Amino acid sequence: MAVAVPPRADAPPRPVPTGRGRGRARRLLAPLLFTAPAVLFVGATVVYPLLYSVLQSFFDIGLREVVQGGAQWVGLDNYADQFARPRFWDSFGVSVVYTVASVALTFAIGLGLALLLRRPFRGRDVLRALILVAWVLPTVVSANVWRWLLDGSYGLLNAMLRALGLIDGDLFWLGRPGAAVAAVVFATAWSFAPFAMILLAAGLEGIPKRLYEAARIDGASPWRQFRHITLPQLRPVSLAALLLVFIYTFKNFDTIFLMTAGGPGGATATLPVYAYNEAFEFSRFDTASVATTVLMIVPIALSLFYFRALRKERDA
Amino acid sequence: MTATHTPATGSRRDRLTRRWLATAGVLAAAVYLVPVYWMVVTSLKAGDAVFRVPPDLVPLPPTVESYTRAVFSDPDIARGLANSAVIAVGTTVLTLLIALPAAYGLAKFKVRGIGAVMMLMLIVQMVPSVNLALPMFVLFSGAGLVDSYAGLIIANCALAVPLAVTILRPYFLSVPEEVVEAAKMDGCSELASFVRIALPVSVPGIVTVAVVSFLGAWGEFVFGLSLATSEGIQPVTIVLAEITNEFGVRWNDLMAVSAVVALPVIAAFVFLQRYIVAGLTDGATKA
Numbered sequence A: 001m002a003v004a005v006p007p008r009a010d011a012p013p014r015p016v017p018t019g020r021g022r023g024r025a026r027r028l029l030a031p032l033l034f035t036a037p038a039v040l041f042v043g044a045t046v047v048y049p050l051l052y053s054v055l056q057s058f059f060d061i062g063l064r065e066v067v068q069g070g071a072q073w074v075g076l077d078n079y080a081d082q083f084a085r086p087r088f089w090d091s092f093g094v095s096v097v098y099t100v101a102s103v104a105l106t107f108a109i110g111l112g113l114a115l116l117l118r119r120p121f122r123g124r125d126v127l128r129a130l131i132l133v134a135w136v137l138p139t140v141v142s143a144n145v146w147r148w149l150l151d152g153s154y155g156l157l158n159a160m161l162r163a164l165g166l167i168d169g170d171l172f173w174l175g176r177p178g179a180a181v182a183a184v185v186f187a188t189a190w191s192f193a194p195f196a197m198i199l200l201a202a203g204l205e206g207i208p209k210r211l212y213e214a215a216r217i218d219g220a221s222p223w224r225q226f227r228h229i230t231l232p233q234l235r236p237v238s239l240a241a242l243l244l245v246f247i248y249t250f251k252n253f254d255t256i257f258l259m260t261a262g263g264p265g266g267a268t269a270t271l272p273v274y275a276y277n278e279a280f281e282f283s284r285f286d287t288a289s290v291a292t293t294v295l296m297i298v299p300i301a302l303s304l305f306y307f308r309a310l311r312k313e314r315d316a
Numbered sequence B: 001m002t003a004t005h006t007p008a009t010g011s012r013r014d015r016l017t018r019r020w021l022a023t024a025g026v027l028a029a030a031v032y033l034v035p036v037y038w039m040v041v042t043s044l045k046a047g048d049a050v051f052r053v054p055p056d057l058v059p060l061p062p063t064v065e066s067y068t069r070a071v072f073s074d075p076d077i078a079r080g081l082a083n084s085a086v087i088a089v090g091t092t093v094l095t096l097l098i099a100l101p102a103a104y105g106l107a108k109f110k111v112r113g114i115g116a117v118m119m120l121m122l123i124v125q126m127v128p129s130v131n132l133a134l135p136m137f138v139l140f141s142g143a144g145l146v147d148s149y150a151g152l153i154i155a156n157c158a159l160a161v162p163l164a165v166t167i168l169r170p171y172f173l174s175v176p177e178e179v180v181e182a183a184k185m186d187g188c189s190e191l192a193s194f195v196r197i198a199l200p201v202s203v204p205g206i207v208t209v210a211v212v213s214f215l216g217a218w219g220e221f222v223f224g225l226s227l228a229t230s231e232g233i234q235p236v237t238i239v240l241a242e243i244t245n246e247f248g249v250r251w252n253d254l255m256a257v258s259a260v261v262a263l264p265v266i267a268a269f270v271f272l273q274r275y276i277v278a279g280l281t282d283g284a285t286k287a
Helices: A020-056 A063-068 A077-083 A086-116 A124-136 A139-149 A156-163 A177-205 A209-217 A222-233 A235-250 A254-259 A271-280 A285-315 B012-032 B034-043 B047-051 B065-072 B075-108 B114-124 B129-143 B149-173 B177-185 B190-201 B203-219 B222-227 B236-247 B251-285
Strands: none
Touching (some): A020 B190, A063 B129, A077 A086, A077 A285, A086 A235, A086 A271, A124 A177, A124 B034, A124 B251, A139 B203, A139 B236, A139 B251, A177 A254, A254 A271, A271 A285, A271 B129, A285 B114, A285 B129, B065 B251, B075 B149, B114 B149, B129 B149
């Protein structure tokens, strides 16, 4: 990239003001003016609402208190109430199953696509970009398309399964607990795998070619090259991809809310869906805050761990 | 190009492998995009053709009646699209106004606390939207921001600003220090060197952030769902989710509306692909 303005050698350097106290204040003033708006904005729109929400979990807050104020402090009652409820733990379990299955599938598909599109050929970058459309598509759109593809009577998936003789008659994927979980896992992986693909493709680019050349000279088969060079070399990038996809999936709300709304019978009600329903269906902002507080701990702990590791690696 | 250019790849076997891999790559991408294809195909089918078993893989004859019926003659969709445009443009502008100076400041000034601020910007990106939507609903109710463009724009920016700062900072880091210093020697103020030197050379980063912010707000769902309670203000994502039930099995109409909602995303992708790909992955990985 070209530099826009070359330094002018002919201009005489101006004396820089050197007054101690004033200079120091001015040195600090500029950084403050540049960064303060963003820090204050994030503080007001993210940090403050999060703290507020944690605080809410210690009060008794329904719709009346939201409108009129006057909430009562109840200490840990909301937590005791939620932790004693089977439905809360059910949705926690659904979240774990959904997240682990989606992350595994996302990673497998992402790695497969990255490997297939690894060698350069004409049109490869276009294909990568087309696949990425799945990731940036608004979730409302992809969720509707999946509901249509999975339709029991007229959906494309069942038409293919019938043609292959695997099912006969209708199968309502989103109406059966097990099949509904599989369906939302699949839809999630479809959306997130392109993201994993891009991260892993960058990781593959970074593997030194000479490792493969040396292995080929030693007569290593493609499988052995994959097993002993590609996979170990890809480890740091894989960990990053797994962690990020885990966080994104664990907090994902849209896909499930739009495909099944947590149903049938709570089979796909993950923690975000549970929290949303507590607040906006039942107007229990206090118990919803318990759920979101639990929901928040996992991604924040994982991301702290991730960014620390990232820094340590870079500083080393 | 001849084989002598890259001798390592010249062998016949290797070329054959390459051709196989390329074919497999094309096939994989084709399979991957079946859902998008099916959306478009269904939107071009007439009402009864949707229920054919087995389904037609190509709409013959194609018809745009779903578009004229469900999209263009429905005032709700038009209003939703307009609302989404207002919210997405507002989000993009406010995000750039806040994030550009911050990213510059975090890249160019050597003061304590920058590491902590960057860490904050990264971690808040991991916060689930639901966690923000719930307290925002309560706080915005008190501030009169529920059901307003301002409220929705602020909520979208809460997630867009931290992402924008992390994407933009590396661009400003790569602006050579000597150039900025030379400008200051010439009497440029801190603000002038930001506006006249750093911004022009960082245009690719600015485009990336603008596109990512716009698309993020365009497809946003949770804030629209919880903070836009009246129809007049709802973004198109919420309108689409609500008509889903109303449409029932009119899948061709539903797919037509979905395709229209997806159009800006696909258009942006076709024209600005290289910016987006960088932006979508940089935010999370370039700490």
